[in-house]
Amino acid sequence: MDRTEQILEIVKGVSKKKTSPDPDESLFDSGYLDSFALPDMIAEIEREFGIEVPDSDLNPQKFDSIARIETYVSRMVIKRGT
Amino acid sequence: MGRLFSFGAYLPARVVTNSVMACQLGCTAEWIREMSGIEERRFADEDESVVDMGLAAANDCLQRAGILAEHLGMLIVASGSGDRRFPGPACTIAARLGLKQTPALDVPMASAGSLVGMSLASRLTSAYGHVLVIGTEKMSTLAIREPLDKNVAILFGDGAGACLISPDGGRLKIVDSVLHTDGSYAEDLRLGHNGPFEMNGRSVITQAWRKIPAAISEVLERNQKAACDVEIFLMHQANQNLIDRVARSLHVPSKKFFSNIARYGNTSSASMLIAASEWFSQREPVLGEAICFAAFGAGFNWGALLAVAG
Numbered sequence: 001m002d003r004t005e006q007i008l009e010i011v012k013g014v015s016k017k018k019t020s021p022d023p024d025e026s027l028f029d030s031g032y033l034d035s036f037a038l039p040d041m042i043a044e045i046e047r048e049f050g051i052e053v054p055d056s057d058l059n060p061q062k063f064d065s066i067a068r069i070e071t072y073v074s075r076m077v078i079k080r081g082t
Numbered sequence: 083m084g085r086l087f088s089f090g091a092y093l094p095a096r097v098v099t100n101s102v103m104a105c106q107l108g109c110t111a112e113w114i115r116e117m118s119g120i121e122e123r124r125f126a127d128e129d130e131s132v133v134d135m136g137l138a139a140a141n142d143c144l145q146r147a148g149i150l151a152e153h154l155g156m157l158i159v160a161s162g163s164g165d166r167r168f169p170g171p172a173c174t175i176a177a178r179l180g181l182k183q184t185p186a187l188d189v190p191m192a193s194a195g196s197l198v199g200m201s202l203a204s205r206l207t208s209a210y211g212h213v214l215v216i217g218t219e220k221m222s223t224l225a226i227r228e229p230l231d232k233n234v235a236i237l238f239g240d241g242a243g244a245c246l247i248s249p250d251g252g253r254l255k256i257v258d259s260v261l262h263t264d265g266s267y268a269e270d271l272r273l274g275h276n277g278p279f280e281m282n283g284r285s286v287i288t289q290a291w292r293k294i295p296a297a298i299s300e301v302l303e304r305n306q307k308a309a310c311d312v313e314i315f316l317m318h319q320a321n322q323n324l325i326d327r328v329a330r331s332l333h334v335p336s337k338k339f340f341s342n343i344a345r346y347g348n349t350s351s352a353s354m355l356i357a358a359s360e361w362f363s364q365r366e367p368v369l370g371e372a373i374c375f376a377a378f379g380a381g382f383n384w385g386a387l388l389a390v391a392g
Contacts, residue, residue, distance in 0.1 A: 028284070035283040035284050035286075035287040035288070036287060036323045036324075036327065038284060038287070038288055039287065039288050039291040039292075039327055040327070042288070043331075055289065055292055055293065058285075058288045058289060058292060059285075060284040060285065060288065
């Protein structure tokens with residue numbers, strides 16, 4: 001499973017939706033995420049990819065689409081050094 | 083550090099159910115419950131002020147302590163919903179308690195104000211003697227006004243809580259507390275002088291979800307305790323979904339977090355003291371038990387306070 005698929009599975013899991021959002025579709029506008037699903041998703045991303053999202057990065061805009069999440073996770077994985 | 087002598091509370095008589103709110107806001111009672119865990123809240127009468135409610139909670143607390151108001155050395159009143167810009171409610175509550183010389187401080191911090199008041203009182207009690215901390219809020223007039231935002235309006239209720247902190251006596255010793263502020267989020271939860279109640283729910287919840295457990299862990303770790311060592315967490319009753327996530331972050335069951343939000347909604351800075359008053363009315367703390375208070379609110383301001391029975 002590649003990184004995009006991993007992220008999609010996490011989003012579908014926390015949103016309890018069976019459909020997959022388009023890569024650039026707003027996860028908030030399309031109902032995949034709300035105020036409480038967002039922290040659930042971030043916790044899952046931290047666990048799945050072994051990264052820690054600092055408080056300063058807890059900006060909902062960074063996590064508003066699959067593409068944005070993937071960009072963020074990729075950057076954090078590189079920063080982590082693996 | 084001071085000791086927690088007693089708690090008190092006051093809730094207005096008028097119960098407003100989700101069904102009533104749903105009709106007014108164009109949503110369903112079930113949606114309100116799912117979004118917040120709230121089933122009903124109390125609204126003060128039109129002529130019932132934050133001073134009236136704060137005074138009632140103060141008298142309840144003093145009566146439980148068996149302390150006369152004239153023996154208070156200081157009053158600290160937390161409220162984000164005072165009737166006027168100045169003076170705040172503290173001086174009027176003090177006057178109505180019959181106090182004419184006792185210093186009365188306002189802490190105008192929505193939601194986190196009573197925790198900040200308790201933390202200050204725990205350090206000031208050695209100099210001022212009995213310090214009465216009050217959280218009193220009339221949120222209904224602020225959250226339910228045009229332009230109506232149902233995401234805000236469903237959450238709030240009215241009420242007041244109080245806590246007497248003293249240099250000696252009482253059932254619990256305050257061990258430590260931590261307070262934090264990050265004003266870069268000041269615009270995410272605000273109420274201007276004439277503007278609407280504005281809340282960036284995503285930011286508030288995400289930051290609270292991270293910062294509350296961090297503050298709790300900070301105060302516990304520096305006192306060589308773990309979350310599982312705490313008998314009960316008495317947290318600001320913001321939203322049941324948030325309380326559950328904070329518990330999960332700390333790897334403790336939600337039942338470790340006392341909750342009355344289903345009955346009273348979010349009463350801002352009053353909520354934590356109302357919760358404490360109810361919990362301590364139900365049981366006496368056993369020697370050595372750890373109790374942890376925590377709050378998060380506009381600013382953002384947040385923190386935690388640790389007390390131990392004995």
